Amino acid sequence: MLKSRFVPRKIFIDEECRNMPLTKRILKNLSQVPTETVSNPQRFLEERRISRDAVQQGKKDLFITSQKGEFIKPCPCTPQYIGCNYFIINLDLNCPLDCTYCILQHYLYDPLLIVHANREDLWKQLDAFINKNKGRALRIGTGELGDSLVLDHITENSKDLISYFRGKGPVLFELKTKTVNIQNILETEPASNIVISWSLNSPRIARSEEKNAPPVEERIDAARRVADKGFFVGFHFDPLIRYPGCEVEYESLIARLLNRISPGKIAWISLGSLRFPPSLKPIIQERFPRTKIIYEEMVKGLDGKLRYFRPSRLDLYKRIIRCLKENGGEKVPLYLCMESDTIWREALGWVPRGKESLESYLSSPLGNSKV
Ligand code: SF4
Numbered sequence: 054m055l056k057s058r059f060v061p062r063k064i065f066i067d068e069e070c071r072n073m074p075l076t077k078r079i080l081k082n083l084s085q086v087p088t089e090t091v092s093n094p095q096r097f098l099e100e101r102r103i104s105r106d107a108v109q110q111g112k113k114d115l116f117i118t119s120q121k122g123e124f125i126k127p128c129p130c131t132p133q134y135i136g137c138n139y140f141i142i143n144l145d146l147n148c149p150l151d152c153t154y155c156i157l158q159h160y161l162y163d164p165l166l167i168v169h170a171n172r173e174d175l176w177k178q179l180d181a182f183i184n185k186n187k188g189r190a191l192r193i194g195t196g197e198l199g200d201s202l203v204l205d206h207i208t209e210n211s212k213d214l215i216s217y218f219r220g221k222g223p224v225l226f227e228l229k230t231k232t233v234n235i236q237n238i239l240e241t242e243p244a245s246n247i248v249i250s251w252s253l254n255s256p257r258i259a260r261s262e263e264k265n266a267p268p269v270e271e272r273i274d275a276a277r278r279v280a281d282k283g284f285f286v287g288f289h290f291d292p293l294i295r296y297p298g299c300e301v302e303y304e305s306l307i308a309r310l311l312n313r314i315s316p317g318k319i320a321w322i323s324l325g326s327l328r329f330p331p332s333l334k335p336i337i338q339e340r341f342p343r344t345k346i347i348y349e350e351m352v353k354g355l356d357g358k359l360r361y362f363r364p365s366r367l368d369l370y371k372r373i374i375r376c377l378k379e380n381g382g383e384k385v386p387l388y389l390c391m392e393s394d395t396i397w398r399e400a401l402g403w404v405p406r407g408k409e410s411l412e413s414y415l416s417s418p419l420g421n422s423k424v
Contacts, residue, residue: 058206058234059149059203059204059207060083060085060086061083061086061113061114061115061166061207062086062113062114063086063087063088063089063113063114063115064079064080064083064086064087064088064089064114064115064116064117065088065089065090065091065097065114065115065116065117065165066088066089066090066091066116066117067091067094067116067117067118067119067170068090068091068092069119070117070118070119070170070171071090073119073170073171073172074172075117075168075170075172075208076117076170078208078209079115079117079168079170079207079208082206082207082209083207091116091118094118097116098116098163098165101163101164101165102162102163102164107164108158108164108336108340109151109340110164111147111163111164111165111166112147112148112149112151112166113149114165114166115165115166115167115168115204115207116163116165116166116167116168117167117168117170118167118168118169118170119169119170119171119174120143120169120171120174120175123143123178124142124143124144124169124174124175124178124179125140125141125142125143125178125179125182125193126140126141126143127139127140127141128140128141128197133354133355133356133393134354134355134356134391134392134393135389135391135392135393135394135397135404135405136391137192137323137388137390137405137411137415138191138192138411138412139192139193139194139197140182140191140192140193140194141193141194141195141197141198142175142179142193142194142195143169143198144168144169144175144195144210145166145167145168145169145195145198145199145204145208145210146161146163146165146166146167146169146198146199147161147163147164147165147166147167147198147199148166148199148200148203149166149203149265150200150203150231150232150263150265150266151264151265152231152262152263152264152265152266153261153262153263153337153340153341153344153346154262154292154294154327154329154337154346156329156330156333157198157199158333158336158337158340159329159330159332159333159336160198161198166199166204168204168207168208172213176217179217183221183224188223189223189224189412190223190224190225190412190413190415190416191223191224191225191412192225192227192412192415192416193218193224193225193226193227194226194227194228194229195210195214195227195228195229196227196228196229196230196250197229200229200230200231200232201227201228201229201230202228202230202232202234202235202238203230203231203232203234205234205236205237205238206234206236206237209237211228211237211238211241212237212240212241214226214228215238215241215244215247216241218244218246218247219242219244219246219247220244220246221246222245222246223246223416224246225246225247225248225320225415225416226246226247226248227247227248227249227250227287228247228248228249228250229250229251229252229287229289230249230250230251230252231251231252231263231266231267231272232266232267232272232275233267233271233272233274233275235249235275235278235279238279238282238284239278239279239282242283243282243283243284243285245285247284247285248284248285248286248287248320248321249276249279249284249285249286249287250286250287250288250289250320250321251272251273251275251276251286251287251288251289252288252289252290252291253269253272253273253288253289253290253306253310254269254290254292254293254294255269255294255299255302255303255306256268256269256270256302256306257296257302258294258296258346261344262294262341262344262346269306270309273309273310273313273314274313276288276313276314277313277314280314280315280318284318285318285319285320286314286318286319286320287319287320287321287322287323288310288319288321288322288323289322289323289325289390290303290322290323290324290325290373291323291324291325291326291390292325292326292327292328293324293325293326293327293369293370293373294326294327294346295326295327295349295361295365295369296345296346296349299369300368300369300372303369303372303373303376304372304373304376307373307376307377307380307382308376308380311377311380311381311382312380316381316382316384316385319382319385320386320415321385321386321387321388321415322377322382322385322386322387322388323387323388323389323390324370324373324374324387324388324389324390325389325390325391325392326360326361326365326366326369326370327346327349327360327361328354328358328359328360328391329347329358329359330357330358330359331353331357331358331359334347334359349361350362350365355393356391363395363396366392366396367396367399367400370389370396370400371399371400374387374400374401386414386415387401388401388405388411388414388415389401
C-alpha cells in the first residue's frame with residue numbers, strides 16, 4: 054500500500070504549459086519535488102516509451118502537458134456487449150496504484166502519469182458537449198484511464214470538476230476511486246448530480262492484487278464520510294475474481310457495506326467479472342509472477358477478451374444481487390459492466406434497450422433527491 058498520499062519522484066513540464074494555472078498549482082502543492090522542463094514533448098515521450106521497465110518507471114514520474122485532441126470521449130466499453138452510455142474525460146492518465154489486472158498496463162501508449170493542464174479547453178469542450186446533448190441524463194466521469202482521486206491532493210481536480218458540474222443536472226458526474234484521498238471532497242459542498250464512487254473487492258483480492266490501494270474497510274469508511282457530508286456514493290464490484298470461497302467473502306463484504314452506508318445514499322452499484330485481452334496475460338505474468346488470477350478457467354468472449362465461463366459469471370452475479378437485496382439494497386440501481394443481454398436478463402431480469410433507458414434508470418434516484 055502507498056504509505057501516504059502519492060508524491061512523484063520528478064515532475065516533467067511541457068514548456069508550453071509552464072505558465073498555466075494548473076501547472077502553478079501543482080508546483081505549489083509539490084514544492085519539494087524536482088522538476089525538468091521539456092522542450093520537445095514528442096521526443097521525450099518516445100524516449101520514455103523505449104526505456105527499460107517503462108511501465109513501472111512511468112508510475113513514478115509526472116508529466117504536465119496539454120491535451121491536443123478531445124477531452125471527452127464515449128467509454129470504449131467492449132464490442133458485442135451491452136454498454137452503459139458512459140462518457141469519459143481524459144484528464145489525468147495512468148495510475149500509481151498498480152493493480153495486477155489493470156488494463157492500463159496494456160492500453161496506455163505513454164507510460165507516464167500525465168496531467169493535462171489546458172483546463173480552459175476542457176471547460177469549452179464540456180460546454181459544447183453538454184449543449185449538444187441538452188436534456189440527456191449523460192453520465193460523465195474521469196476514472197477510466199486512471200484513478201479519479203489518487204492525484205487529487207496535487208491537482209485538486211475534484212474541486213474544479215464538482216464546481217463545474219454543480220447545477221448541470223440531468224448530467225451526472227462521477228469520480229471513481231480506490232483511495233481515501235477525500236480531503237478536497239469533504240471541503241466541497243455536495244450537489245445532487247455528483248456521485249463519488251469506490252471500486253471494491255474482497256479483502257483477500259484487495260490485499261493480493263490491489264497492493265498499493267488502501268484496504269477495503271478504509272475505502273468503505275471514506276465512502277461513509279463522503280455520504281455523511283451529503284454526496285451520493287456509488288460502488289463498483291469490478292473485477293469480481295473467482296477463487297475458492299470467494300462467494301462467501303463477497304457476500305460478507307456486501308453485508309458490511311450496507312450496514313455502514315444507507316442504501317438511500319447509494320446512486321448505483323455495478324458488477325463486472327474479470328476480463329482482459331489475451332495480450333495482457335504475458336504482461337501480468339512478467340510484472341506479477343506470483344498472481345494466480347490469470348490461471349482460472351476462462352473462455353474467449355465475443356469481444357476476444359478472456360472471461361469466466363457464462364455459468365460461473367452468472368452464478369456469482371446472482372449470489373451478489375441476492376445478497377444486496379437481502380441486506381436492504383433492493384432499491385439501489387444495479388447494472389452490469391460489459392455483459393451480454395442473456396446475462397442481463399438472467400441476472401437482473403431486464404435488458405436495457407436504446408441509449409436512454411439505462412441513463413434514465415440510473416438517474417432516477419438522484420433526480421428525486423433534495424441534496
Ligand atoms: S486503481 Fe484502476 S487505474 Fe489504478 S492501477 Fe488499479 S485498476 Fe488501474
